[in-house]
Each structure stands twice: as structure tokens, then as C-alpha cells.
Amino acid sequence: MKKKENNNTTNISELNSIKRLKLKLYFEEYKILYEQIVRRVDMQQKLFNYQLIAAGIVVTIAIKYLGVDAVEKSEYIFARYFLLLTPMIFIFFSWSYYNHDIMILSLAKYINKEVRIRIKNLLDGEDMLCCEDFLQKERRMKIKNYGIIPILGEEYLLPLALPAILLIVYTAIFFYNDLKELLEWEKDAIYFVQLIIFYIDIMLITMTLDLKIKVGKGYLKILD
DSSP: OHHHHHHHHHHHHHHHHHHHHHHHHHHHHHHHHHHHHHHHHHHHHHHHHHHHHHHHHHHHHHHHHSOSOHHHHTTOHHHHHHHHHHHHHHHHHHHHHHHHHHHHHHHHHHIIIIIHHHHHHHTTTOOOOOHHHHHHHHHHHHHHHHTTHHHHTGGGGHHHHHHHHHHHHHIIIIIHHHHHHHHTTOSOHHHHHHHHHHHHHHHHHHHHHHHHHHHHHHHTTTTO
């Protein structure tokens, strides 16, 4: 009988050791994943700072070179390409930013749907990683109070707004006049190229905005 009890005690001790080892490994995995998320958030902040610097440069150039008479503007080729090509810089920044968001979402889902569940099972149902529960409630409360704005990124939408402003300026100054004269065959092919770039810009901004909305909604579904 005593030998049997000793065997049971040994088995329980071994099981507890295995459980502690598993918990240690899972928490180490959680730590590594969390650090990856922190690094990506840090890179996002750097990208956002770069966008603000670029926006300052763009606004400075715009004030210097676009503040001329409207008649001169209509023939100013630099102004046309400045307004058409500059948005692509911010679109590239935005796509890089949202790429980090997509990876953060994947890491957060893995933490909550895999690592968190395994730790919870080892702790007999006690939930240790509840941070995302709180964050999801906060995100949904923001949606309830402020509508679609939190999904669009609030202040992080600013770099996407500048390309739209540049294209609005191009439309107001050049687009309709060029389109009319192009249809009347009074402009050469270079203006046709500019109109193609304009439509590409519109398409890219639309795709970027759609991506941002999908990412914003993704944060609301991490636990789903």
C-alpha cells in the first residue's frame, strides 16, 4: 500500500513538473509574441513621424511653388506632377503602416486563441491574459460613441487625408480644363499621361482607405 502511495505521489509530482514546464514555455512564447507586437507598434510610430515630416516638406513646397497666378499654374508642368506623384509617397507609407497592423492582428489572434487557451487549461480554467478583453470593450465603446472615426484611425488618418487634398487641388486647377482640351485634341499626349496618373492615384487612395477600414474592423474581431 505504501509503495502504491509513493508511486501516486511520484506521478503527481511528475505531472506538476510537466505542467510547470508547459506554463513556463507558454509564458515565454507569450513574452516573445508580445515583444514582436511592441516592436511593430514602435515601427508604426516611426512611420507616422516620417509621414508628418514628409507632410511638412510637401506643404512647404506647395506654398512656395503653387502660390502663383492661376494662369501660370495652368501651364506649370512641375505643379502638375507634384500634385499627382506626391500622393503616392503617402500611400506607400500608409501601406507599410497597415502591413504592421495586419501582422499585429495575426499575433494578437494567435495569443488569444492559442497561447491564452492553453495557459487557461493548465490553470484549471483560470484566465490570466485578459488584457485584450478590456481593449476590445474600449474599442467597441469608442465605435458606439464616435461612429466610424475610430475605425479610420483618428489622428492616423491625417497622412491619408493629405493625398486627397493634393488631388482636390489638382482637380480644381487642372483636371477639367485639361480633360476638355484633351477631348478636343488640343493637348499632346503628356496631358493624357497625367490624367492616367490621376486615376491611378484615385484607385490607390480608394484601396488604401478600404484596407484601413478592414484593419480597423479586424481589431474589433480579435476575440471572435
